Amino acid sequence: MLLGETPTLTQHEVADAAGVPVELANELWRLLGFPLAGEDEAAFTRADVEALRLTANLVSLGILSPDRQAALVRTWGRSFARLAEWQTALLAELAAERPGDTVEELMSLAGGVVPDLEALQSYVWRRHAASAATRLLTTAETGSAPMAVCFVDIVGYTSRSRSLTEAELVGWVEEFEDACTGLVVDHGGRVIKTLGDAVLFVCDDPVGAAEIALTVTERGDDPDDTFPAVRAGLAYGDVVARLGDVFGPTVNIASRLTAVARPGRVVVDEGAADVLTGGYSLVRLRRTSVKGYSRLQPFALRRVR
Numbered sequence: 001m002l003l004g005e006t007p008t009l010t011q012h013e014v015a016d017a018a019g020v021p022v023e024l025a026n027e028l029w030r031l032l033g034f035p036l037a038g039e040d041e042a043a044f045t046r047a048d049v050e051a052l053r054l055t056a057n058l059v060s061l062g063i064l065s066p067d068r069q070a071a072l073v074r075t076w077g078r079s080f081a082r083l084a085e086w087q088t089a090l091l092a093e094l095a096a097e098r099p100g101d102t103v104e105e106l107m108s109l110a111g112g113v114v115p116d117l118e119a120l121q122s123y124v125w126r127r128h129a130a131s132a133a134t135r136l137l138t139t140a141e142t143g144s145a146p147m148a149v150c151f152v153d154i155v156g157y158t159s160r161s162r163s164l165t166e167a168e169l170v171g172w173v174e175e176f177e178d179a180c181t182g183l184v185v186d187h188g189g190r191v192i193k194t195l196g197d198a199v200l201f202v203c204d205d206p207v208g209a210a211e212i213a214l215t216v217t218e219r220g221d222d223p224d225d226t227f228p229a230v231r232a233g234l235a236y237g238d239v240v241a242r243l244g245d246v247f248g249p250t251v252n253i254a255s256r257l258t259a260v261a262r263p264g265r266v267v268v269d270e271g272a273a274d275v276l277t278g279g280y281s282l283v284r285l286r287r288t289s290v291k292g293y294s295r296l297q298p299f300a301l302r303r304v305r
Helices: 011-018 022-031 046-060 066-097 102-136 157-162 166-186 206-221 249-260 270-275
Strands: 145-154 190-194 198-203 230-242 245-247 266-268 280-284 288-290 293-296 299-303
Touching: 011 022, 011 046, 022 046, 022 066, 046 066, 066 102, 145 157, 145 206, 145 249, 166 190, 166 198, 166 206, 190 245, 198 206, 198 249, 206 230, 206 266, 206 270, 206 299, 230 249, 230 270, 249 266, 249 288, 249 293, 270 299
Parallel strands: 230 266
Antiparallel strands: 145 198, 145 230, 190 198, 230 245, 266 299, 280 299, 288 293
């Protein structure tokens, strides 16, 4: 049902119908994160043929060079695999709660929900594409742009997770991610990735990043707030953005600073300290040696009361 029809085509038949070498078809399939089917296994549909045709068209137009092709397809596979896992698990939970056969209920739910999910995913992609295009206009000439990068890390995640049930752990982490995402969006930032016990986000405005980091650490210090205790590392400087991720020394420094920060504290680098002046107190800490940086200069960031 999800594939649109029963698979009837082998890998060679799909490649021949799309007019591409079978080696390219298999490589794209592998980059998407799927195990290769046997040569005589009927594992594909006409939708796979169309997908290969579209890919070949993008290659012929010069849009997908070999290096871009691998990176883009790999990113697609990872992103949609995670999304599909979550959506399928959600539908399965709903189906299990209904009376009757779980498989039949799951099929019924999927039949009604999948078209709506497809439409919403297309809508969300277009909105994010519009935002990404706007940001690209400011970085097209240099390939990088100054921005604030921050890691927020849950303190004592490993020990706490051992004392929670699976449902409690999922709820705890989701509450953490939801709260961080809301704060980041409210301050004009973007969540780059969530890592279970950590969130990586960026802001064009370092003040916005500082407010997010200080707010989450303050919530973690509040005994009446269920938000977990956290620490944060924030750096400001040139960052290279590619395929939804960020790279460069600024990102590395922010990660290292997170390990330096004490629970409930925000630690920033010299780049951030230079631009965060009004309304904040910056305390120079002892220089520290971390991986890749022998004498990193951290600063403790606090609000001026």
